[in-house]
Amino acid sequence: MVYDVYGRPLLDLRMSVTDRCNFRCTYCMPDIEGKQYCFMKREQLMTFEEMERLARLFVQLGVRKIRLTGGEPLLRKNIDVLVAMLTNIEGVQDVALTTNGFFLKKYAKKLKDAGMKRVNVSLDALDDRIFMKMNGVGVCSTHILEGIDTALAEGLTVKVNMVVKKGLNDSEILPMAYFFKKKGITLRFIEFMDVGSLNGWKLDDVVTSKQIYDMISEHMPLEPVAPAHVGEVAKRYRYVGTDVEVGFISSVSAAFCSGCTRSRLSADGKLYTCLFAINGTDLLSMMRAGANDEQLLTCIEHVWRKRADRYSEERGEQTAWNGKRIEMSYIGG
Amino acid sequence: MKTIGIVLAGGQSKRFGEPKALALRRGKPFLFYSVEALRPIVDQVVVVAQPHIQKQIQLKDVQWIEDVSQHKGKGPLAGIYSAMKHHGATWYIVLPCDIPFIHETIVTALKQQADDAFDAIVPYVNRRPQPLVAIYHHRVKSLIYDCLQQGEYRMYTFLSSCRVKHIEMKEEQPFMNINTKEQYYKWIG
Numbered sequence: 001m002v003y004d005v006y007g008r009p010l011l012d013l014r015m016s017v018t019d020r021c022n023f024r025c026t027y028c029m030p031d032i033e034g035k036q037y038c039f040m041k042r043e044q045l046m047t048f049e050e051m052e053r054l055a056r057l058f059v060q061l062g063v064r065k066i067r068l069t070g071g072e073p074l075l076r077k078n079i080d081v082l083v084a085m086l087t088n089i090e091g092v093q094d095v096a097l098t099t100n101g102f103f104l105k106k107y108a109k110k111l112k113d114a115g116m117k118r119v120n121v122s123l124d125a126l127d128d129r130i131f132m133k134m135n136g137v138g139v140c141s142t143h144i145l146e147g148i149d150t151a152l153a154e155g156l157t158v159k160v161n162m163v164v165k166k167g168l169n170d171s172e173i174l175p176m177a178y179f180f181k182k183k184g185i186t187l188r189f190i191e192f193m194d195v196g197s198l199n200g201w202k203l204d205d206v207v208t209s210k211q212i213y214d215m216i217s218e219h220m221p222l223e224p225v226a227p228a229h230v231g232e233v234a235k236r237y238r239y240v241g242t243d244v245e246v247g248f249i250s251s252v253s254a255a256f257c258s259g260c261t262r263s264r265l266s267a268d269g270k271l272y273t274c275l276f277a278i279n280g281t282d283l284l285s286m287m288r289a290g291a292n293d294e295q296l297l298t299c300i301e302h303v304w305r306k307r308a309d310r311y312s313e314e315r316g317e318q319t320a321w322n323g324k325r326i327e328m329s330y331i332g333g
Numbered sequence: 334m335k336t337i338g339i340v341l342a343g344g345q346s347k348r349f350g351e352p353k354a355l356a357l358r359r360g361k362p363f364l365f366y367s368v369e370a371l372r373p374i375v376d377q378v379v380v381v382a383q384p385h386i387q388k389q390i391q392l393k394d395v396q397w398i399e400d401v402s403q404h405k406g407k408g409p410l411a412g413i414y415s416a417m418k419h420h421g422a423t424w425y426i427v428l429p430c431d432i433p434f435i436h437e438t439i440v441t442a443l444k445q446q447a448d449d450a451f452d453a454i455v456p457y458v459n460r461r462p463q464p465l466v467a468i469y470h471h472r473v474k475s476l477i478y479d480c481l482q483q484g485e486y487r488m489y490t491f492l493s494s495c496r497v498k499h500i501e502m503k504e505e506q507p508f509m510n511i512n513t514k515e516q517y518y519k520w521i522g
Contacts, residue, residue, distance in 0.1 A: 020494050020496070021493070022490055022491075038496075039495075039496040040496075041451075042450065042496075077475065103479055105483065137493055138490070139490065143483065143484075
């Protein structure tokens with residue numbers, strides 16, 4: 001196991017498989033008039049073989065869980081092939097995926113067959129007027145719910161993630177909670193974060209986990225659930241009298257940097273040690289220049305050992321940072 | 334590198350009231366202008382239209398097809414997909430059938446911008462994208478298929494997930510499309 005400056009072990013790997021997305025969510029890849037997203041060229045992207053090789057090296061260093069992100073990961077062609085390659089790596093306990101759910105209907109079976117057990121689906125509202133506004137491309141929530149149902153029918157465990165932004169979708173907190181409680185699906189509320197430089201974050205736009213907790217528990221009593229493992233980002237609760245859970249990811253109001261065990265790889269093969277990082281280590285260029293496994297391992301280990309990021313804790317109550325920063329759609333949350 | 338020209342003539346022309354493909358400018362059906370703008374530049378022109386349009390028009394060296402049955406009449410994405418399915422090529426230059434001021438130079442300029450690093454080459458006129466006068470790489474076929482299977486027929490949603498090369502174009506008239514009789518009388522007479 002490798003530990004960083006603050007003694008945090010490297011346990012998780014989040015791999016972005018594409019920076020392309022078919023949604024334009026306001027908090028991630030907003031559809032700003034005149035703004036053209038120049039997605040990466042294909043040759044800049046890691047191939048499946050390159051991703052598998054890096055994943056194997058991360059696993060050698062202690063990583064147990066891999067999560068595929070994007071952009072929208074299901075836009076990467078034949079993603080199920082990659083999933084199968086990753087689940088076959090010895091030592092990998094879990095390969096999961098975070099998706100907007102749009103293409104889940106098509107891919108659920110393929111993912112399951114490739115060895116995937118869980119998917120997280122981002123869904124920010126049930127009310128279509130709100131959801132269509134948030135996803136920026138006018139997709140209806142029923143579309144996503146059908147994807148979720150397909151995933152469940154294929155035997156995948158589904159969690160739903162909802163980013164809450166004040167004045168935009170906070171009216172959907174209760175409807176979402178009722179709906180997914182009834183469906184028996186874990187819903188997790190994520191505080192609107194100041195990732196990237198495009199989403200116009202203000203602290204005022206944040207509805208805190210505490211506020212959401214209060215809203216829900218007023219109608220449906222909640223009891224805490226003990227954390228299942230180290231570095232769990234969501235504070236978990238259960239609706240009293242059921243085994244349905246609800247989670248709170250308090251990235252802003254109660255930063256969890258001290259327990260962060262995540263490494264992040266962008267689709268162009270750069271290693272980042274924080275969602276709010278500015279610079280990454282270009283592992284893909286090293287690989288393509290002929291680095292051997294030993295050299296890559298040394299490099300990754302070195303990067304992790306000197307990791308000292310704890311952005312969200314340092315930010316505190318301050319307004320978002322104004323400088324250069326990577327975008328959420330680039331690193332996949 | 335094989336290039337196919339696709340003319341989309343499968344629309345219902347609801348606002349126009351009669352098939353736009355057959356409306357005349359200087360005695361020639363609108364459809365001809367699109368076909369003629371493509372013909373010198375592509376290896377094959379494919380027109381996506383319903384059979385009753387084909388019956389009323391004589392065009393040499395043109396392949397006529399209909400939308401694939403599952404997605405019949407579902408708009409431009411269905412038309413582009415149907416043409417891609419029937420005819421293999423590297424690039425597809427798409428034109429609608431209702432832009433009677435289009436000419437070859439526009440299509441030539443577009444084709445010169447074809448770049449394998451991108452999925453689509455889309456002109457911008459007056460800061461507005463023109464995705465129906467654009468070039469698509471054959472690799473987008475599976476993405477279009479996925480969209481259609483999801484019941485997602487909007488060009489905009491499809492394009493939002495493509496690597497798009499934007500080409501600024503100055504001339505407006507070649508892109509002007511005629512949707513209503515009012516526009517027809519105003520611009521064509």
